[in-house]
Amino acid sequence: EAGVVQSPRYKIIEKKQPVAFWCNPISGHNTLYWYLQNLGQGPELLIRYENEEAVDDSQLPKDRFSAERLKGVDSTLKIQPAELGDSAVYLCASSQTGTRGNIQYFGAGTRLSVL
Amino acid sequence: AQSVTQLDSHVSVSEGTPVLLRCNYSSSYSPSLFWYVQHPNKGLQLLLKYTSAATLVKGINGFEAEFKKSETSFHLTKPSAHMSDAAEYFCVVSGGYSSASKIIFGSGTRLSIRP
Numbered sequence: 148e149a150g151v152v153q154s155p156r157y158k159i160i161e162k163k164q165p166v167a168f169w170c171n172p173i174s175g176h177n178t179l180y181w182y183l184q185n186l187g188q189g190p191e192l193l194i195r196y197e198n199e200e201a202v203d204d205s206q207l208p209k210d211r212f213s214a215e216r217l218k219g220v221d222s223t224l225k226i227q228p229a230e231l232g233d234s235a236v237y238l239c240a241s242s243q244t245g246t247r248g249n250i251q252y253f254g255a256g257t258r259l260s261v262l
Numbered sequence: 263a264q265s266v267t268q269l270d271s272h273v274s275v276s277e278g279t280p281v282l283l284r285c286n287y288s289s290s291y292s293p294s295l296f297w298y299v300q301h302p303n304k305g306l307q308l309l310l311k312y313t314s315a316a317t318l319v320k321g322i323n324g325f326e327a328e329f330k331k332s333e334t335s336f337h338l339t340k341p342s343a344h345m346s347d348a349a350e351y352f353c354v355v356s357g358g359y360s361s362a363s364k365i366i367f368g369s370g371t372r373l374s375i376r377p
Contacts, residue, residue, distance in 0.1 A: 150305070151305070180365075182367075187369075187370070188369055188370065189352050189367030189368050189369050189370050190306070190352075190367045191367070192365060203364075238305070238306070240306075249294075249356065250296075250308055250311060251306075251308075251365075252308075253298075253305040253306040253307070254305055255303070255304060255305045256305065
């Protein structure tokens with residue numbers, strides 16, 4: 148069974164440029180998460196989807212960040228325009244819905260460097 | 263409200279000696295607790311989880327953790343460290359019974375193994 152797939156693995160852009168990350172969750176997982184992980188810190192939740200509905204986007208900086216999960220499967224996370232402080236690893240995870248103590252399965256992440 | 267505190271940012275042990283990574287939590291709900299491991303340039307992997315069943319939880323690679331409600335702790339242990347255990351470890355708290363609950367990661371503990 149394939150795990151959570153993220154692309155690209157690495158991205159280098161100049162500030163003020165747009166950037167997009169893509170995530171394909173594990174087949175059958177209805178819940179999808181996007182996290183931001185700064186160096187030396189734990190992941191911080193940006194947005195969580197149940198199918199195609201964003202049920203928690205309270206930590207998503209909506210002035211420059213956007214996300215979508217059309218058809219409730221793949222998801223994209225976009226930053227426009229990127230700032231120097233956005234340099235971090237962006238993690239995607241998925242889990243089954245309604246499972247007690249949901250186990251999240253993580254992708255390898257996209258490392259973003261903003262110059 | 264929920265929070266999680268990993269008491270040590272860095273732990274160093276000799277190969278073959280016991281490992282103890284400390285985690286304290288706070289949760290308004292009966293929590294689910296997890297330990298994840300992150301090897302360099304790899305995705306987060308679940309080590310073990312607690313969801314109100316047995317308080318002593320056994321995980322992969324010889325790790326185990328004990329849920330102590332009176333101490334609000336969920337420390338991770340291993341009897342004998344191996345070089346391959348060197349990684350970053352994250353304690354995670356999740357409240358409630360569904361994926362709609364808040365999920366909070368600790369700041370991480372970096373485990374180093376001395377030969």
